[in-house]
Amino acid sequence: MTLFWQHxxxxxxxxxxxxxxSVVTTISVASAARSxxxxxxxxxxxxxxxxxxxxxxxxxxxxxxxDGFIQAKMGTGMALILPVYACLLAxxxxxxxxxxxxxxxxxxxxxxxxxxxxxxxxxxxANLAILTLSVWVALVAGLKASQVIGSFGGYFWMLAQxxxxxxxxxxxxxxxxxxxxxxxxxxxxxxxxxxxxxxxxLGMRVAGISKWGRSFNPFTYVDAARTVMDGHLPWGxxxxxxxxxxxxxxLAVQAFGRKQIYS
Amino acid sequence: xNAMELKQLSHLYKNGRGVRxxxxxxxxxxxxxxxxxxxxxxxxxxxxxxGLLRPTAGEGRVLxxxxxxxxxxxxxxxxxxxxxxxxxxxxxxxxxxxxxxAVRGVRDxxxxxxxxxxxxxxxKRRLKTLSRGNKQKVSILIxxxxxxxxxxxxxxxSGLDPLMQEAFQDLxxxxxxxxxxxxxxxxxxxxxxxxxxxxxxxxxxxxxTVDHVDHLKKTRVKYxxxxxxxxxxxLEKVAGIRNLSLDGRKAQFTFVGDLDPLxxxxxxxxxxxxxxxxxxxxxxxxxxYEEGSGQA
Numbered sequence: 304m305t306l307f308w309q310h311x312x313x314x315x316x317x318x319x320x321x322x323x324x325s326v327v328t329t330i331s332v333a334s335a336a337r338s339x340x341x342x343x344x345x346x347x348x349x350x351x352x353x354x355x356x357x358x359x360x361x362x363x364x365x366x367x368x369x370d371g372f373i374q375a376k377m378g379t380g381m382a383l384i385l386p387v388y389a390c391l392l393a394x395x396x397x398x399x400x401x402x403x404x405x406x407x408x409x410x411x412x413x414x415x416x417x418x419x420x421x422x423x424x425x426x427x428x429a430n431l432a433i434l435t436l437s438v439w440v441a442l443v444a445g446l447k448a449s450q451v452i453g454s455f456g457g458y459f460w461m462l463a464q465x466x467x468x469x470x471x472x473x474x475x476x477x478x479x480x481x482x483x484x485x486x487x488x489x490x491x492x493x494x495x496x497x498x499x500x501x502x503x504x505l506g507m508r509v510a511g512i513s514k515w516g517r518s519f520n521p522f523t524y525v526d527a528a529r530t531v532m533d534g535h536l537p538w539g540x541x542x543x544x545x546x547x548x549x550x551x552x553x554l555a556v557q558a559f560g561r562k563q564i565y566s
Numbered sequence: 567x568n569a570m571e572l573k574q575l576s577h578l579y580k581n582g583r584g585v586r587x588x589x590x591x592x593x594x595x596x597x598x599x600x601x602x603x604x605x606x607x608x609x610x611x612x613x614x615x616x617g618l619l620r621p622t623a624g625e626g627r628v629l630x631x632x633x634x635x636x637x638x639x640x641x642x643x644x645x646x647x648x649x650x651x652x653x654x655x656x657x658x659x660x661x662x663x664x665x666x667x668a669v670r671g672v673r674d675x676x677x678x679x680x681x682x683x684x685x686x687x688x689x690k691r692r693l694k695t696l697s698r699g700n701k702q703k704v705s706i707l708i709x710x711x712x713x714x715x716x717x718x719x720x721x722x723x724s725g726l727d728p729l730m731q732e733a734f735q736d737l738x739x740x741x742x743x744x745x746x747x748x749x750x751x752x753x754x755x756x757x758x759x760x761x762x763x764x765x766x767x768x769x770x771x772x773x774x775t776v777d778h779v780d781h782l783k784k785t786r787v788k789y790x791x792x793x794x795x796x797x798x799x800x801l802e803k804v805a806g807i808r809n810l811s812l813d814g815r816k817a818q819f820t821f822v823g824d825l826d827p828l829x830x831x832x833x834x835x836x837x838x839x840x841x842x843x844x845x846x847x848x849x850x851x852x853x854x855y856e857e858g859s860g861q862a
Contacts, residue, residue, distance in 0.1 A: 305668045313656070404652035408662075408708075411616050411648075412669045413641040564618040566609055 306414060307422040311429065314395065318430050321388055325434060326441040332376045333445025336369050336453070369446075369453045370531050374461060377442060378527025381465040383501055385431055389473030390493035392430055394480050396423035397559065402486035406564050420477075420559045424552055427473050435466040457531035464536055468525045471544045472497055474551035475521070481558045484565070521547065567630055569594045569716050569747035570615070575624035577614040585611045585771045587624065592749055597742050599762030599779070600751040601851055607771040608751040609649065612720055616646060629715055642670065645714035649721035649751075651693075651701035659689035659696070659704040663711060670712045678711035685733065698725040706734065710741070717741060719750045723757060735761055759847040767854050774854050779847060787853045788821045789843040790828070795836035804831045820845060822853045 366374065397420070400406040409419070439462050443455050476493045483489040504522035517523040524540035570592035578584040585607040592598045602608045613619045615628060617637030626633040631640035653662045663678060672678075682689055687703045688696065696704070702725040709717060717738075723731045738748055738761050752758050758765060759779060766776040775782070792798075794815045801807055806823035815838070821828055825842070832840070 305665070309665050313654070403655075404648075404650065405654055407618065407648050407652045408654075408666075410618055411641060411644075411646040412666055413638050414669055415638055561620070563620055564613070566613065 304422075306419055307425055310396075310423055310426045314392065314426060314430055317391070318433065321434055322437055325384065325438050329377065329438050329441040330445040332373070333442050333451070334449050336372055336446055336451045337449045365532055366528060367453075369451055370457065371528070373442070373446075373453055373458060374527040374531045377438070377458070378461040378465065378531065381435070381438060381462060382468060382522065382525050382527065385435065385465050385469035386472040386497050386501075387494060388434065389427060389431055389469040390476050390497055391490060392427040393473040393476035394483075394486060394489045394493055396420070396427065396477055396480065397562075398480045398483050398489045399486040401484045401564060404566070407566070410564055416560050417556050420556055421552075424474065424477060424555075427477070428470050431466055431469050431473070435462050435469075438462060454531055454534060457534045460534065460536050461527045461530045464525050464527070464530050464541065467541055467544045467548075468521055471521050471548040471551070472500075474548040474555070478551045478555040478558065481555060481562055567594060568592060568627075569596075570598075570626070570628050570749060572611075572615075572626040573624055575611070575614065575626045576622050577610055577619050578622045579610075583607075583771060584622075585614065585768070588768075588773050590766060590773060590776060592747060594747050595742065595745050596763045597738060597748040597750065597761050599758035599765035600749060600768065601753065601755065601758060601765055602751075602768035603753055603855070606768045608768060609720055610771075611768070612646075612718055612749075612751060616641065616644070616718065643715040645709035645712065645717045647705050647709040647717070647719045647722050649724060651698070651705040651725075653693050653701065653704060653708070655694035656692060658692050659687060659707075662693065662704060663689065663708055666708045667711060672712045677713055678707065681707050681710055681737075684737075685730070699727060699730065702726055703730065706737075710737070715746060717746060717748045717750075719748065719752075721752055721754075722750060723752075723754060731757070755846070755848040755851055765847070767851060769854060782850050783844040783847060787845045787849045788825065789818075789841075789845050789849075790821050791818045791839075791841040791843075792816070792832060792837060793839040795838045797835070799831060799835045801831075804828060820849060820853075 397406070400409055410416070439459050442458055442462075446453050446455075476497075479493070479496075480489055483492065500520050501522055504517060504520045507517045507520075514523060521544065524537075524544050526537065526540070530537060568591045570590065572588050572590040575588045575590075576584065576586050578586065583605075588611060600608055600611075610619065614621055615626060615633055617633065617640075621634060628640045629643045631637075633640065653659075654665075657665070663682075667675065667678065681687075685703045685707055687707050688700060689704070693701055693704065702723075706722065709719070719738075723734055726734060735757065738750070742748060748761075750758065750762065762779055764776060764778050765782065767774050794817075796815075798812070798815055798817055801810055801812075801817055801819065804827075806821050806828065807819045808822065810817065810819040
């Protein structure tokens with residue numbers, strides 16, 4: 304576990320910053336939920352919008368105003384925030400080591416490359432899980448402090464789905480990062496790619512394109528409103544993300560085993 | 567068993583540069599100097615041996631282990647000092663050391679403590695606050711702390727002050743005295759001359775010679791000083807003479823090649839005095855490079 308804990312400690316400061324920002328934001332959102340409970344203004348505004356926009360605005364029929372508000376702000380928001388954090392973590396795994404030449408130090412120790420990559424992936428998944436769980440705890444605490452009753456279990460699964468999406472995007476980023484030795488360039492490329500996929504998915508949903516037509520895009524397999532409504536993960540979509548993540552990780556292990564570290 | 571044995575080992579980059587068909591055997595317990603200017607392929611060869619780069623042809627064994635298939639195992643017995651300290655600069659020297667020893671599974675820290683004291687290493691400060699020389703000392707400590715069988719040192723004393731360079735040279739001698747093998751790349755020829763039993767010279771990615779330092783100095787280049795009783799011969803026309811300096815009947819030059827033709831050229835001109843001396847390693851090294859660039 305030496306490699307895992309060494310990298311976990313290296314990411315600790317970043318995790319604290321992300322935790323602080325996310326928890327403060329979550330508590331702010333939770334404290335605003337009470338006003339949504341007492342107002343139907345948003346639902347009136349959203350009734351004429353297409354379902355994808357209704358989901359964004361939190362006005363989908365079948366959801367309580369609070370659930371609609373929470374899934375719109377937290378579910379959809381975290382579906383972008385967590386993948387952004389995943390991109391940074393994935394780029395830190397190998398590319399940053401190569402960029403600052405510490406890969407020379409690391410890879411001339413008797414470390415197994417497969418183990419190293421799996422540990423780095425594990426740190427990414429763990430950091431994302433800590434952030435996700437903290438957001439859920441802050442959300443529940445914030446809502447309870449505001450005396451608002453929501454679908455707490457549904458919110459958990461909604462955030463779990465966002466975590467799974469982030470792990471998938473992180474795994475894809477980790478795979479791609481093995482061909483990029485410049486950390487700064489890699490981060491920009493990963494964020495641009497993730498942002499583009501998010502916008503494409505949003506645009507295709509608003510345009511009413513079927514799920515099959517959007518199947519190439521990991522964001523397709525996240526539906527915060529549906530998950531809150533059902534109160535559990537959509538297992539089929541979760542399985543697709545898990546398989547994509549596993550496949551990316553397997554390909555990354557193969558590629559890293561062959562990667563040459565230039566000075 | 568040789569500590570390092572390379573057979574026709576190549577690593578070629580896409581631009582065609584790199585190292586080509588290197589044959590080399592480093593004996594257990596020797597200090598081997600690996601010489602060449604920047605860009606000759608020294609670091610590429612070391613990175614290939616350590617598994618950072620893959621051989622494009624040939625094979626190699628280090629400590630009896632195949633460099634392509636058993637690289638992780640061979641790295642257990644190797645201490646590597648890169649030319650530029652590449653440690654985690656957000657960690658202290660102690661944290662870098664602890665990490666390296668933990669990965670290597672070394673629990674006994676007594677050797678590391680003794681070395682740190684001897685090298686006067688500041689382990690409490692973060693690496694980013696240290697000078698290059700102090701970072702280099704931490705790197706040396708980490709390379710030696712697990713008591714490796716083979717030390718691979720790439721430009722080991724760059725950044726060290728003269729006192730610390732001497733301390734480092736003492737350390738290398740001691741390691742050799744304990745039966746350890748040292749493979750040292752450098753372009754500081756004086757250092758190699760003092761420490762190495764044998765040297766290998768690499769030029770444009772090819773190993774051009776491997777020989778004992780003393781033998782190389784004796785056979786390759788000579789400093790020649792001569793004085794004639796009457797008119798001196800036209801030495802400029804003699805092949806192998808360079809750096810010719812003339813002063814009346816006296817002449818001084820360096821000579822590369824077989825001495826017989828030189829002595830033949832000098833004979834019959836009334837030699838009053840002749841001195842033939844071994845040059846420093848630097849001159850030997852230069853002779854290989856001038857030969858390669860067509861100046862010899």
